[in-house]
Amino acid sequence: MQKIIRQLAAEIKVGEHQVKAAIDLLDGGATVPFIARYRKEATDGLDDVQLRELEARLGYLRELEDRRAAVLKSIEEQGKLTPELRAAIEFAPTKQELEDLYLPYKPKRRTKGQMAREAGIEPLADRLFANPTLNPQEEAAAFVKPAADGLDFSTVQLVLDGVRDILSERWAEDAALVQSLRQWLWSEGLFKSSLMAGKDENNADVSKFRDYFDYDEPIGRVPSHRALAVFRGRTLEILDAKLVLPVEPEPGKPSIAEGKIALHLGWSHAGRACDDLIRKAVAWTWRVKLSLSTERDLFTRLREEAEKVAIKVFADNLRDLLLAAPAGPRVVLGLDPGIRTGVKVAVVDATGKLVETATVFPHEPRRDWEGSLHTLGKVCAKHGVNLIAIGNGTASRETDKLAADLIKLLGKMAAQAGTPAMTIDKVVVSEAGASVYSASEFASQEMPDVDVSLRGAASIARRLQDPLAELVKIDPKSIGVGQYQHDVNQSELTRTLHAVVEDCVNSVGVDLNTASVPLLSRVSGLSASVAKSVVRWREANGAFATRKQLLEVTGFGPKAFEQSAGFLRVRGGSNPLDITGVHPETYPLVEQIMVKTGKPITELMGRAEMLKSLKPELFANEKFGVITVKDILGELEKPGRDPRPDFKVARFNDGVEDxxxxxxxxxxxxxxxxxxxxxxxxxxxxxxxxxxxxxxxxxxxxxxxxxxxxxxxxxxxxxxxxxxxxxxxxxxxxxxxxxxxxxxxxxxxxxxxxxxxxxxxxxxxxxxxxxxxxxxxxxxxxxxxx
Incomplete structure (x- = not known):
């Protein structure tokens, strides 16, 4: 374990004591958000980004150590584990390099080289390579034997073929050679694609890939999006993709790769009796044994690196979307555009409750523009709508114009009634994932008597009120801000996106008395079953008055309370601290601050000048140090603050609609x-x-x-x-x-x-x-x- 700790510390560029503390906390069941926010003393301030990297690498390195132990055991049981080999295996830094070392000892199906060794030809192969001046035909004659037991070395040529097989297999399993070729080709090899034979380039699906019909680029410099595009084309059997040498050899001439193999072996063709045979073995090593496996290895590396970039793009965009500015408690009219099936309408009140739905048909084929305006005008006047959310799907532009006319109509209605015109904003929002949510089990529980098509309009409306609270109800992969999301490793994508959602939810905090089950289940330390228990308790007993009441919830134990309490907010409860990010375990520190200042908590909260004048060192103790005290004072300065930006609306230019x-x-x-x-x-x-x-x-x-x-x-x-x-x-x-x-x-x-x-x-x-x-x-x- 110390080896892993040392390596992680070097990779993340932090102290070994920080890594050890983080691993102990993770192994003890603590979540990344909890450690990053409430265990800064233990980790000496590791942030959530460092902790996520540590968590991912820890899993990889533990798997590497398990595999290392299995490899050592296998080779030792074969009686072939030398001190030098053990050392090489012990220090192999990656799974691939470990497998390179294990390859010669890995149980495999019977090969031609093995059959040649069984026939006793290996001493001949060793002798001919060690002394190329020997006559291969004369030397091989002594090894000719009648075919038996499936082994046929009854002629000199078959024996020499066995020599070739033995040498080429041995060289192809030379870890140092394989790694040097792999690294050279990663630097200089070309990633090449072409249109697969027999494909019609004018076909709509095929033509999407026309930029890759004659494409090549150094494989180590291929951008993520291009690599994934080629791999997709290959999967669809539209493109051929292969790794080619930087310089193709002339017909009948050895390639650069064969030259590098010869150089590694310390051999060169000098016209000696065995040199032609050895050259054939070298060529066989590259063309038959290594070219395809190296291509496969480098394609795997390219795909993995491309996927990392694509997953990071998705994760970064998802984080920005989840932490977008919330409109807050405003009455919102949600419009889910459609042509033939009409525009679906949903109004949600300031709390997000669905209060009315309708369907209007302003577009083809009915073209009931005036009737649609009349219906929407009545709905807006009835509920006091002050924000309109328009989905960005089909007919979005036309529906946006309908919303503009509606705002003008409402202004005229207010003027005629002699009342001040209400300011109404309209915003086009992404509707990605709305249909997935509409048909989900949660949507049916949330809006059981509402048609599936209308649920999407309600989701669109709520996205403006609180993007985070609404989007957590949807599988992150359905939110639509990814790059080649269906082509990347789905388990890694899911893990990364769920980590992003978890970090976003916990950085903002969750209202314990209004949060949905999906939102609560993203809180540190809470599972979906515990989140359901919290909601059931709330429905049976009313709103939570304090965080401590969570311990009354079935299945909500001390560990869940420790991990989650600091991220849950109780507004209007009996303890003012429950609206802040101050963890209940540190409430005694706040009491000390109250004693020191002589002020009750209600007079301390929001008093920035007074709080900044306090010295954190006066309140630190063995368990909670200066870092934690500073965080507490920061929370008291701005209690219940939302880290997200203020809500703004882009103003589209009038007359610019197409x-x-x-x-x-x-x-x-x-x-x-x-x-x-x-x-x-x-x-x-x-x-x-x-x-x-x-x-x-x-x-x-x-x-x-x-x-x-x-x-x-x-x-x-x-x-x-x-x-x-x-x-x-x-x-x-x-x-x-x-x-x-x-x-x-x-x-x-x-x-x-x-x-x-x-x-x-x-x-x-x-x-x-x-x-x-x-x-x-x-x-x-x-x-x-x-």
Whole structure:
């Protein structure tokens, strides 16, 4: 275990005592949010990012140690474990390097090399390689024997083939050789794809991959989105993909890979009697034994690294979406757009309770615009609606116009009645996952008498009130901010996304008396069954008055209380501290602060100047040190604070409702809808997201778009280029940037990837001509899932 602790400390760049403390807490059942927030003294301040990395690597290293022990035991039982081999195995840093060392000793099916050894040919192979001046035919003659027991070495040529098999298998299992070839090809090998024979490139499904019909790029530098695009094309049997050498050999000539094998062996062709035989063995080692396995290993590495990037993109975007600004307790009208089936309408009150539903038909085929406005006007007046949420699906743009007309109508109604016009905002929100929620078991329990189609409108409305509380009801993979999410390791994606949701929920805190079962089940230390028990207790006994009442809930033991209590909030309860992030275990410290200041808790909370004047050292003790005291004082300064930003609404320009309304040079306001390392999509309210390439985000070099923007941000952009036919909008956040020149050749290799389009990656990142910059940028963002 000490070995693992030492390695983790080196990787995360923290002290070994910090790693040991974190591992002890994790093994004891503590969650990452709890350790990061309430055990800072123990870990000396490790944050949630470091703890998540530690948790993931700890699992890998423990699996590595278990496998290491199994390998050592297997080789020892074979009687082949030398001190040198043991040392190499003990220090193998990865699972792959461990398996490389184990390969020669790993039980395997009977090979040609094994059969040759069984026939006693191995001494001949050793002698010929050690002394290439020997005549191979003459030496082999002594090993010719009649075929028997399935072994046929009845001719000199068959014996020499056995020599080749023995040598090539031995060299192919040389861990140092395999690793050096693998590393060389990762640096210099080419990842190449082409259209599979017999495929019609004009077919709609096939043409999506046209950028990869003749594509190659150094494998170690292939971006995530391009790697995943090629692998998807290969899975769909549209593309052939292979690893090729940086320089293809001339016909009949040895390849660079064969040269490297010879160099590793310390052998070169000198025209000696055995050199042709050895050259054949070297060629056989590469072409038959190592080329395909090396390709497989490097493809696995490329896929794993591409998946890590894709999963990180998804996780980062999900975190931004979950921590988006909540509109708060406002009455919201949710509109789920549709054409033939109508626009589904749901009104939720300030607490999120569904109070009315309807369906209107403003679009084809009924085109009942006035009737729809009349119905919506009555609903808004009846419930005091002050915010409209519009789903971004089919007919979203047309429904957004309906909402604009509705706001004008309500203004006229207020003027006619002589009452002040109520300010009503309208916001287009992502409806990704709403249909999944609508058909879920939880939705049926939450709204049992409501049609499935109307539940989606209610979910859209609630997303504005509190994105976090509503989106936790949906499988994170259905929220729609991922990149090639169906192509990556699903268990790793699920683990990562659930960790993001858990961290977000616990960083914000949860209202114990209003939270749903899905939201409560994401709180540190609470399982789905315990969350249901909490809700049942609440329904039977009324609202919780204190956090301590949680111990009355069936199945809610001391450990669950320790892990969860600090993240649960009780508003209007008997203890004012229950609305803060101060953990109940530290309430005695707060009592000391009250004694020291002579102030009751109600007079301490919010008194920033007084609290800042206190010295944390005066209240620290053996269990809770200065770090914890500082956190407590911070919570008392801003009790019940929400770490999320204030709610803002992007103001779309009047008269700009379609991509055709956009003009180069126009400055607009929009909402960032998706972010990748190389750029960001922006919703301008024209039902087609525009793209800000990473080079257009700021007047400085930007490596990752998330350095500048995140999902949900409201930004101002300048329209740089519009391609109506291909539904592309090129944008810049450098508002003084000039539109691109028109005299350069357009790069037509790339297909658009705006909202709703599912295209794939580009070829290489060649420097674009000015007017092709947008095409290159779109190509880089191809594969993002909306």
């Amino acid at each position: 991509i055709k309304d956009l003009v180069e040079g126009m400055v607009l306001e929009g909402t960032v809808s998706n972010v990748a390392q190389f750029g960001a999509f922006v919703d301008l309210g024209v039902h087609q997201d525009g793209l800000v390439h990473v080079s257009q985000l700021a007047h400085k070099f930007v490596n990752d778009a998330r350095e500048v923007v995140k999902t949900g941000d409201i930004v101002k952009v300048r329209v740089m280029e519009v391609d109506v036919a291909r539904k592309r909008i090129g944008l810049s956040m450098k508002l003084d940037a000039a539109p691109p020149r028109r005299d350069g050749p357009r790069d037509n290799r790339f297909e658009g990837a705006g909202r709703g389009q599912q295209q794939h990656g580009s070829r290489r990142d060649n420097a674009p001509q000015p007017s092709s910059q947008m095409a290159n940028a779109f190509a880089k963002l191809q594969g993002l899932r909306k």
